[in-house]
Amino acid sequence: xxxRRKRAKYVLTGLVLWLLVHTLVVVAEGLQSxxxxxxxxxxxxxxxxxxxxxSERLVQRLRCGLGLYRSxxxxxxxVSGGLGKEGFYEGExxxxxxVEQGVPAADILxxxxxxxxxxxxxxxxxxxxxxxxxxxxxxxxxxxxxxTKMLFRQAGFRFVSSASPWYFEWRDLYSLxxxxxxxxxxxSG
Numbered sequence: 001x002x003x004r005r006k007r008a009k010y011v012l013t014g015l016v017l018w019l020l021v022h023t024l025v026v027v028a029e030g031l032q033s034x035x036x037x038x039x040x041x042x043x044x045x046x047x048x049x050x051x052x053x054x055s056e057r058l059v060q061r062l063r064c065g066l067g068l069y070r071s072x073x074x075x076x077x078x079v080s081g082g083l084g085k086e087g088f089y090e091g092e093x094x095x096x097x098x099v100e101q102g103v104p105a106a107d108i109l110x111x112x113x114x115x116x117x118x119x120x121x122x123x124x125x126x127x128x129x130x131x132x133x134x135x136x137x138x139x140x141x142x143x144x145x146x147x148t149k150m151l152f153r154q155a156g157f158r159f160v161s162s163a164s165p166w167y168f169e170w171r172d173l174y175s176l177x178x179x180x181x182x183x184x185x186x187x188s189g
Contacts, residue, residue, distance in 0.1 A: 045081020
């Protein structure tokens with residue numbers, strides 16, 4: 001019979017392996033570029049600084065979405081984010097940035113109520129009939145994409161792919177661990 005220490009060692013090893021395999025899959029999936037065109041790109045919000053400037057992480061997401069738009073891979077951009085503690089609506093600031101980069105305002109739809117990934121999914125899908133889209137590319141950091149696509153699929157939307165900027169920070173290590181937990185929290189719906 002296996003003693004408790006040995007059993008605990010096996011359980012711990014199994015958990016570590018599970019975390020590592022999950023993280024490798026998330027990173028590999030998150031760094032893939034979408035090969036097919038889609039109707040819209042959904043750029044998920046992030047921090048707006050206290051002075052109203054965009055965080056570098058958010059700028060990189062917007063540049064990624066802008067690249068999809070300029071290459072003709074998507075026809076419209078949906079920017080989604082909530083009201084940050086800094087006092088700015090992320091969606092409005094994101095639209096402002098894109099307009100300054102030459103995107104016509106008519107090609108940008110703003111969701112200022114996307115306070116969470118799940119809420120963004122709900123809000124975006126509520127626009128499906130009015131915007132007539134049947135496919136989308138979600139844009140966020142690489143570690144966030146697997147869970148976001150899962151949430152769209154759970155909501156019945158199948159034609160979702162993803163894109164991520166090639167932007168990395170030390171805080172990604174924390175974010176990968178956080179996404180591991182969040183993925184399994186949302187897995188059951």
